[in-house]
Amino acid sequence: MITEAMGLRVMIAGLGPMGRGIARVFARAHAEVDVVDISPEFTEAGLEKIRAEAEADREPVVGVSAAELAAVATADLFIDAVAERMDSKCDLLAQVARLAGPELIVASNTSSLSIGELGQAFGDPSRVVGMHFFNPPTKMRLVEVIAGGRTSGKVLARARRLVDALGKTPVVCRDSPNFIVNRICRPLYYEAQLLLTQGVAVPVVDAAVSGALGHPMGPLTLLDFTGLHTHLGSSETALREFGDPRYRPIPVVRSLVRAGMTGRAAGRGFYDYAAEKPRQAIDKAVQAPAEATGMRVVAAGPDAVQLPETSGSETLTLYSCHRPPTEFDVAAVAALSGRVVVDSADGHWLDVLPAEAGWLRLHRSPRDELFAEVVHDELAGIRPTPTVTAMLAALRATSVEVLALPGLVAERLAYCMINEACAVVEEGTASRADVDTALTLGMNHPQGPFELLESVGAAEVYTSLRSMAELMGDPRYRPAQLLRRQSLGAAR
Numbered sequence: 001m002i003t004e005a006m007g008l009r010v011m012i013a014g015l016g017p018m019g020r021g022i023a024r025v026f027a028r029a030h031a032e033v034d035v036v037d038i039s040p041e042f043t044e045a046g047l048e049k050i051r052a053e054a055e056a057d058r059e060p061v062v063g064v065s066a067a068e069l070a071a072v073a074t075a076d077l078f079i080d081a082v083a084e085r086m087d088s089k090c091d092l093l094a095q096v097a098r099l100a101g102p103e104l105i106v107a108s109n110t111s112s113l114s115i116g117e118l119g120q121a122f123g124d125p126s127r128v129v130g131m132h133f134f135n136p137p138t139k140m141r142l143v144e145v146i147a148g149g150r151t152s153g154k155v156l157a158r159a160r161r162l163v164d165a166l167g168k169t170p171v172v173c174r175d176s177p178n179f180i181v182n183r184i185c186r187p188l189y190y191e192a193q194l195l196l197t198q199g200v201a202v203p204v205v206d207a208a209v210s211g212a213l214g215h216p217m218g219p220l221t222l223l224d225f226t227g228l229h230t231h232l233g234s235s236e237t238a239l240r241e242f243g244d245p246r247y248r249p250i251p252v253v254r255s256l257v258r259a260g261m262t263g264r265a266a267g268r269g270f271y272d273y274a275a276e277k278p279r280q281a282i283d284k285a286v287q288a289p290a291e292a293t294g295m296r297v298v299a300a301g302p303d304a305v306q307l308p309e310t311s312g313s314e315t316l317t318l319y320s321c322h323r324p325p326t327e328f329d330v331a332a333v334a335a336l337s338g339r340v341v342v343d344s345a346d347g348h349w350l351d352v353l354p355a356e357a358g359w360l361r362l363h364r365s366p367r368d369e370l371f372a373e374v375v376h377d378e379l380a381g382i383r384p385t386p387t388v389t390a391m392l393a394a395l396r397a398t399s400v401e402v403l404a405l406p407g408l409v410a411e412r413l414a415y416c417m418i419n420e421a422c423a424v425v426e427e428g429t430a431s432r433a434d435v436d437t438a439l440t441l442g443m444n445h446p447q448g449p450f451e452l453l454e455s456v457g458a459a460e461v462y463t464s465l466r467s468m469a470e471l472m473g474d475p476r477y478r479p480a481q482l483l484r485r486q487s488l489g490a491a492r
């Protein structure tokens, strides 16, 4: 089959992990690939690494050659994968413009820099497009295709077809700081760090996110893996470009970076790798259910959920109420006191929870298992009651103990991400469908934010964010107007 990439002459500049991986991806699709780094020695060394990495994956590389920049004169496509600095990328593109033919398309793999500005540096912005591969490019299917303000429709369409021809999935994105995946994950990372500063332990955050939301890696493990300095750089870009205080970095990450504790590669980040691997710490935070003792669990409340079949002589009631509690809810729970557990992540329950009632938030994980965040907060005087333990045992639910903070852990992170996704769509950066594709392929999340919004309901997310905004008074929780409109529209 002849594809768009077959016989295409591609030059890739920058042989870090991204450039090397991208070179292999084009070679697989039968393009003729020239690679170049800052000197002939660096280029040769980069090519050697490409061969060694391919060999380790048992995949011979054919059609990749070392070149000098002048060879761009005969190329159809130039890919910038040099270090993430605007000045070096601009210098390089200005050189390429002097050497290239009139049909050359320029694609940049930048994670955060403006495609419009790179287009200006090249001199013909209509031929410059973003092609943001994910790490490692040989394995990750997603490519964000970014249209600068003056990228031509023809060049954008060509870039999409090329991504298809590479066997990958393109999502289209307007030129906006952090593009799609890194932008929508911003609140995931910020909220995870804020929880630490509010007293939640590192593995508890990761355990709650993996258990309740099914993310393959918790946000703090992931940040350690990516490198905290890289994350801090993207956060500073977001704050500077949007000028909105909700993007301000969390001080804890700045102190870690300043102390050289930049994550897994440095041996120390949120986790201390000399002491324990994240997986071990997370496993310790998660509690398996106790032996079942013959209890019947029934569901009640305005958000009553379908529970698995349980039987026994004694009845326990799970009172589900996800919006801020009303007088009716408080009275209903008080009437059942002693055998009732409140199922909610709303922080207002802290004000009104009857003394004998337990408090948790029950989630059905994407693998259809029950997982609970159990509120255990000595300072706030809330402890897991025997009813909570008996209920978890009867439901065979695993759990993690969390503090009585607004949104607890999982809902706070998930809803802030949904809110950011709504802002991305509202401002026209990407479509809902592309946002979902980007988060499922780029982050391996089991659901995209709009699929999650669909299943939870816009009103629920909107109300929860307003409740968090009220209790925490930070613009981070300000709901997007699109969410408010959708939530009210659904009720009409």
Ligand SMILES: NC(=O)c1ccc[n+]([C@@H]2O[C@H](COP(=O)([O-])OP(=O)(O)OC[C@H]3O[C@@H](n4cnc5c(N)ncnc54)[C@H](O)[C@@H]3O)[C@@H](O)[C@H]2O)c1
Residues within 6 Å of the ligand: 013, 014, 015, 016, 017, 018, 019, 036, 037, 038, 042, 080, 081, 082, 083, 084, 085, 088, 092, 109, 110, 111, 112, 132, 133, 134, 135
């Ligand atoms: N690392 C990631 O996870 C990741 C993911 C997606 C996108 N990106 C983006 O991809 C690009 C490259 O990332 P990386 O992690 O491979 O970078 P890196 O810093 O590890 O490697 C960059 C390479 O570019 C070379 N280089 C620098 N200036 C050059 C020039 N003028 N001409 C030719 N070569 C030059 C360097 O010698 C080095 O080999 C960056 O824009 C980055 O933001 C990175």
